[in-house]
Structures are given as C-alpha cells and as structure tokens.
Amino acid sequence: MTGVSDRLGYVLDGMSFPVQRWELIARAEHYGADATTLGELRSVPEGRYGSLTDVVNAIAQSQERHRKDPPG
Numbered sequence: 001m002t003g004v005s006d007r008l009g010y011v012l013d014g015m016s017f018p019v020q021r022w023e024l025i026a027r028a029e030h031y032g033a034d035a036t037t038l039g040e041l042r043s044v045p046e047g048r049y050g051s052l053t054d055v056v057n058a059i060a061q062s063q064e065r066h067r068k069d070p071p072g
C-alpha cells in the first residue's frame with residue numbers, strides 16, 4: 001500500500017484530521033487527483049477518519065472486499 005499512501009500523502013497534505021469521507025473526496029477533486037486516487041477514496045465507507053493511516057487502511061479493506069466479492 002506504499003503507492004496508495006504516497007499518493008494520498010500528496011493529495012491530502014495539510015489536511016486537518018479527523019475528516020469525513022466527503023471531505024477527503026472534495027479535497028482530492030480540488031487537488032486534481034487522478035482517477036485511481038479518486039476511485040480509492042470513493043470506495044471507502046462513509047464515516048470519520050482520524051488520520052491518513054486510517055484512510056489507507058480503509059482503502060486496503062475495501063480493495064480486499066472487492067477481491068473476495070467481485071461484481072456480477
């Protein structure tokens with residue numbers, strides 16, 4: 001998850017935690033984040049995230065769920 005952590009670190013730099021999911025997405029859109037980063041942020045559950053680590057962990061869990069339960 002180092003790549004995810006690095007990308008999010010740039011996009012969310014200076015953001016004060018805790019934040020809501022919508023704030024993460026709005027910040028990424030304002031930053032001009034790439035489609036992959038926006039998709040990862042949109043994949044996390046609604047909720048409050050206390051740190052960048054919490055966001056990265058939520059993305060990892062979301063990706064793991066999608067691997068176990070592919071659409072279709």
